[in-house]
Amino acid sequence: MSTESIPWPSATAGSRSFVDTLHEWVTTVDHKRLGLLYIAYALVFLLIGGIEAIVIRIQLIRPHNDFVSPQVFNRMFTMHGTTMIFFVVMPVLFGFANYLIPLMVGARDMAFPRLNAFSFWMTAFGGLVLYFSLIGANGLYGAGNAPDVGWFAYAPLTSQTFSLGHSTDFWTLALLVSGFGSVGTAINIIATIVCLRCPGMTLAKMPLFAWLNLVMAGLVILAVSPLTAAQIMLLVDRYLGGHFFDTQAGGSAVIWMHFFWIFGHPEVYVLVLPAFAFASEIIPVFSRKPIFGYPVMVGATVAIGFISMSVWAHHMFTVGMGAAANTFFVISTMAIAVPTGIKIFNWLATMWGGKLEFKTAMLFCVAFLFQFLVAGLTGVMLSAAPFNWQLGNSYFVVAHFHYVIVGAILFTLFGAFYYWFPKMSGKMYSETVGKLHFWLFFIGFHLTFDFMHIPGLLGMPRRIYTYEPGRGWDTWNLIVTIGVFFQAAGILVFLVNLLWSYYRGKPAGSDPWDAWTLEWSTNSPPPAYNFALIPTVESRRPLWDLKHPDDPDWKYE
Amino acid sequence: MQSRGSNRWHGLRSPILLCVCCSTTAVADRVSPLSPTNIFAPASTPAKSILGLSLFVLAVTGAIFLVVFTLLLYSVVKFRKRKNDDGREPPQVYGSNQVELAWTVIPVLIVVALFMATARVIASVQKTARPENAIEVIAIGHQFWWEYRYPGLGVVTANELHVPVSDTNNPTPTLITLLSADTDHSFWVPRLAGKTDLIPNHPNSMWIDPHEIGVYLGQCAQYCGTQHAKMLLRVYVQSREDFDCWVQQQTLPSKGGGRASAGQHIFETTACISCHTVAGSAANGRFGPDLTHLMSRDTIAAGVATNTPEHLRQWIQNPDAIKPGSLMPAMQLSDQELDALTAYLETLH
Numbered sequence: 001m002s003t004e005s006i007p008w009p010s011a012t013a014g015s016r017s018f019v020d021t022l023h024e025w026v027t028t029v030d031h032k033r034l035g036l037l038y039i040a041y042a043l044v045f046l047l048i049g050g051i052e053a054i055v056i057r058i059q060l061i062r063p064h065n066d067f068v069s070p071q072v073f074n075r076m077f078t079m080h081g082t083t084m085i086f087f088v089v090m091p092v093l094f095g096f097a098n099y100l101i102p103l104m105v106g107a108r109d110m111a112f113p114r115l116n117a118f119s120f121w122m123t124a125f126g127g128l129v130l131y132f133s134l135i136g137a138n139g140l141y142g143a144g145n146a147p148d149v150g151w152f153a154y155a156p157l158t159s160q161t162f163s164l165g166h167s168t169d170f171w172t173l174a175l176l177v178s179g180f181g182s183v184g185t186a187i188n189i190i191a192t193i194v195c196l197r198c199p200g201m202t203l204a205k206m207p208l209f210a211w212l213n214l215v216m217a218g219l220v221i222l223a224v225s226p227l228t229a230a231q232i233m234l235l236v237d238r239y240l241g242g243h244f245f246d247t248q249a250g251g252s253a254v255i256w257m258h259f260f261w262i263f264g265h266p267e268v269y270v271l272v273l274p275a276f277a278f279a280s281e282i283i284p285v286f287s288r289k290p291i292f293g294y295p296v297m298v299g300a301t302v303a304i305g306f307i308s309m310s311v312w313a314h315h316m317f318t319v320g321m322g323a324a325a326n327t328f329f330v331i332s333t334m335a336i337a338v339p340t341g342i343k344i345f346n347w348l349a350t351m352w353g354g355k356l357e358f359k360t361a362m363l364f365c366v367a368f369l370f371q372f373l374v375a376g377l378t379g380v381m382l383s384a385a386p387f388n389w390q391l392g393n394s395y396f397v398v399a400h401f402h403y404v405i406v407g408a409i410l411f412t413l414f415g416a417f418y419y420w421f422p423k424m425s426g427k428m429y430s431e432t433v434g435k436l437h438f439w440l441f442f443i444g445f446h447l448t449f450d451f452m453h454i455p456g457l458l459g460m461p462r463r464i465y466t467y468e469p470g471r472g473w474d475t476w477n478l479i480v481t482i483g484v485f486f487q488a489a490g491i492l493v494f495l496v497n498l499l500w501s502y503y504r505g506k507p508a509g510s511d512p513w514d515a516w517t518l519e520w521s522t523n524s525p526p527p528a529y530n531f532a533l534i535p536t537v538e539s540r541r542p543l544w545d546l547k548h549p550d551d552p553d554w555k556y557e
Numbered sequence: 558m559q560s561r562g563s564n565r566w567h568g569l570r571s572p573i574l575l576c577v578c579c580s581t582t583a584v585a586d587r588v589s590p591l592s593p594t595n596i597f598a599p600a601s602t603p604a605k606s607i608l609g610l611s612l613f614v615l616a617v618t619g620a621i622f623l624v625v626f627t628l629l630l631y632s633v634v635k636f637r638k639r640k641n642d643d644g645r646e647p648p649q650v651y652g653s654n655q656v657e658l659a660w661t662v663i664p665v666l667i668v669v670a671l672f673m674a675t676a677r678v679i680a681s682v683q684k685t686a687r688p689e690n691a692i693e694v695i696a697i698g699h700q701f702w703w704e705y706r707y708p709g710l711g712v713v714t715a716n717e718l719h720v721p722v723s724d725t726n727n728p729t730p731t732l733i734t735l736l737s738a739d740t741d742h743s744f745w746v747p748r749l750a751g752k753t754d755l756i757p758n759h760p761n762s763m764w765i766d767p768h769e770i771g772v773y774l775g776q777c778a779q780y781c782g783t784q785h786a787k788m789l790l791r792v793y794v795q796s797r798e799d800f801d802c803w804v805q806q807q808t809l810p811s812k813g814g815g816r817a818s819a820g821q822h823i824f825e826t827t828a829c830i831s832c833h834t835v836a837g838s839a840a841n842g843r844f845g846p847d848l849t850h851l852m853s854r855d856t857i858a859a860g861v862a863t864n865t866p867e868h869l870r871q872w873i874q875n876p877d878a879i880k881p882g883s884l885m886p887a888m889q890l891s892d893q894e895l896d897a898l899t900a901y902l903e904t905l906h
Contacts, residue, residue: 069881070783070784070786070881070882071783071881071882074780074783074785148783150780154740154741154779154780155741156739156740156741156757157740157741157780157781157782161739162700162739162740162782247756247757247758247759248757248758250758251758252758252759253741253756253757253758253759254756254759287636287647288646288647289647289648289649289650290649290650290651292650292651292652292653293651293652293653293656293657294651294652295652296652296657318743318751318752318753318754318778318779319754319756319759319761320735320753320754320756320759320761320762322683323679323680323683323684326679326683327675327676327679330672330675330676330679331668331672331676334668334671334672334675335668337664337668338661338664338665338668341660341664342657342660342661342664344625345625345660346657348625348628348629348632349650349652349656351632351633351636352632352636353636353647353648353650354636354647355636355637355638355642355646355647356632356633356636356637356638357637357638358637366629366633369629370626370629373622373625373626373629374622377618377621377622378618380614380617380618380671381611381614381615381618383675384610384611384614384671384674384675384678385675385679386606386607386610386611386675386678386679386682386751387607387610387611387614387675388751389607389682389750389751389752389753390596390604390607390611390747390751390752391596392751392752392778393743393745393752393778393779394778457595457596457597458591458592458594458595458596459592459593459594459595459596459745459747459774459775459776460594461743461745461776461777461778462780463780463785463786464776464785464786465785465786466786466787467786468789470593471592471593471594471774472591472592472593472594472595473592548646551649553649556649556651557651
């Protein structure tokens with residue numbers, strides 16, 4: 001295993017024109033560059049989706065506010081949801097997977113570099129199609145008309161009868177196109193992990209990061225396909241006279257729900273498994289201990305993957321499925337709490353007896369543990385169907401899934417940014433500014449999403465552009481909105497830290513955290529070929545073995 | 558400007574005249590101090606069963622939270638790297654089968670307990686036999702209002718559901734069949750029952766047996782289009798006598814005519830009758846609310862504004878000012894016509 005770098009033509013050329021650089025990035029098939037493109041693209045959409053969230057929250061700051069019209073509000077929550085799920089969280093996770101998996105398994109690139117580039121550009125195109133609806137949906141005359149059917153777009157609201165113009169079509173096409181990109185990347189991740197592991201790295205010696213992303217990629221293939229099928233059916237309904245979801249011609253609104261949620265719930269795990277992957281790399285390094293119960297963690301991941309395919313209709317407890325179906329989806333949903341709980345216990349056990357070093361990345365991961373615990377427990381409440389009849393579609397649900405997507409996924413993502421930024425950029429970030437980001441975001445998160453549970457318990461449904469006074473919702477909504485500004489400030493601090501550190505940060509060196517996986521054995525940033533010599537590993541922590549030749553891991557695994 | 562102005566549409570606190578043949582009954586809003594839509598203040602069996610389960614689930618999850626949170630807090634405090642750290646790596650522990658087994662089996666047992674409790678409540682709410690003396694109502698969701706039809710009683714009304722109180726001596730549950738005329742909606746009055754969706758082409762049903770007289774609030778809980786937010790629910794729970802009296806009054810033809818006949822003429826010669834019904838007149842539209850007994854209702858526009866002549870007039874003149882995106886068109890009438898039409902509507906008792 002060598003840390004020397006071999007000169008590489010493109011890396012040595014000192015001054016190139018902007019057009020050359022652009023050309024290089026647009027035509028790249030390098031997994032690291034594509035990873036960075038995914039991440040940069042997701043950050044742009046994070047800002048857009050964040051602004052939409054701010055508009056939503058200002059509108060709800062008090063009853064009968066008229067900051068925006070109901071039409072604009074409905075577009076805002078539709079675009080916020082669609083943007084954040086499909087064009088922020090998925091791409092950013094694919095970006096990290098793309099960047100890190102070949103490095104972690106000791107490969108020189110993904111298995112299919114061209115498919116990789118194709119997938120990224122499909123996803124990017126999907127995001128553009130979605131936002132093109134602002135001018136394309138009703139033509140320039142109706143500029144500003146964006147999809148307004150909600151991110152799960154229940155039929156028959158999406159039919160020609162109720163959704164005039166083309167806004168729904170742009171929504172459909174955006175998801176269809178980016179879906180191809182997602183499946184392409186998923187195939188690539190699976191092929192890379194299965195075929196390109198370096199000598200000695202058996203499946204049982206892969207970093208957990210690779211395992212979690214492997215299961216995630218399998219879920220993407222299983223989950224995105226029904227979504228794509230549903231989008232095609234919707235297009236057939238809208239333009240070719242189909243009646244899949246046309247209730248007035250005998251179609252079924254419920255079948256759309258099934259199609260959407262058999263995508264939608266595995267999708268939650270598609271998003272959260274990579275978050276687990278980050279935590280499973282960061283927590284051990286900053287606890288100075290190997291991950292506790294590696295085989296059990298792998299087993300729990302695979303179990304989550306399987307069970308998550310059988311829980312979708314817990315989104316439909318109020319649809320009138322009958323007692324038997326409701327009961328089935330209660331037990332399948334509750335069952336998934338077991339492997340998820342095992343994961344939390346294993347992370348805790350990893351920290352137990354360690355020497356915890358609270359770098360910014362670790363702070364985000366500890367907050368993740370706490371918040372994911374809460375999110376899991378509110379999830380258990382929602383899985384009890386009768387409780388769900390009250391909580392479903394209320395602000396309690398909105399608080400619950402934001403606890404998952406922000407409290408768990410975004411927090412570990414920030415952790416991942418701080419942990420791998422030195423590797424990706426070759427520079428160290430400012431730890432002080434990073435901690436400022438953490439605390440601002442942590443306070444904002446809890447102001448917003450802790451207090452958001454309460455109006456739900458007091459009967460406030462989601463997706464209402466305004467509400468009546470006298471229902472006991474006013475104060476809570478005010479606090480929720482205040483928290484948003486703390487979060488926005490935190491994100492600005494984060495971006496400033498990234499940019500400032502990229503240009504002014506101190507050199508990071510190849511292994512700033514004294515870590516154990518293969519990406520830390522090569523330069524920061526890694527050369528285009530990743531490793532001068534393909535490494536050979538003997539345990540899950542090859543760099544531990546190198547650093548402690550007297551006490552290597554392979555003796556114990 | 559609008560937010561301040563639109564406050565005028567609210568404040569439905571005044572006692573209401575329940576029906577002409579009964580003594581005036583002040584309906585006490587027995588509202589929990591926190592909120593009139595608090596799910597923890599049930600007043601009907603389904604909501605009470607749900608609350609019982611909710612408290613059990615909250616207790617179990619609360620206990621889990623306390624245990625795990627304490628462990629997390631303890632490890633964060635106890636195992637943090639000290640200032641005077643010797644720089645040596647801590648003992649490398651790879652796992653323990655016994656511990657893994659323990660924290661697999663215990664959660665499994667907890668899940669089994671939670672599942673049993675949940676399954677029981679699902680059965681008790683969803684599989685209840687239909688009693689003989691139940692009141693049957695068909696609720697039909699429209700963009701953006703509620704239609705109620707009482708097939709056994711011959712009553713058709715909108716937005717304000719009247720049901721008799723159900724006490725232990727004389728249990729009178731109300732069975733509600735849920736239909737939709739257009740998109741998905743959801744019927745959610747938190748103090749009476751959990752929500753059930755109204756889905757076109759997919760009839761649903763639910764039941765309530767309110768134990769206390771009063772007005773119960775709620776609103777549509779499934780996004781149904783532009784004005785999803787202002788599709789409010791009001792359930793009037795009345796004593797059996799008051800309810801029968803209300804039914805009797807609703808089945809009589811409305812008392813129109815007289816001074817308002819000019820307004821009736823306008824009503825019957827404009828687009829009003831394409832959507833609205835006034836029983837016994839030429840108006841038999843089904844797209845909008847039945848107006849036969851409009852004046853027996855406290856509110857207009859699905860609970861959004863109090864039913865006063867002023868509000869009625871403004872609503873006819875420009876519905877968008879009260880409920881932007883509502884499907885009722887502005888009627889483009891002159892002031893005189895508006896006055897006459899409002900006067901006619903005022904006679905529809």
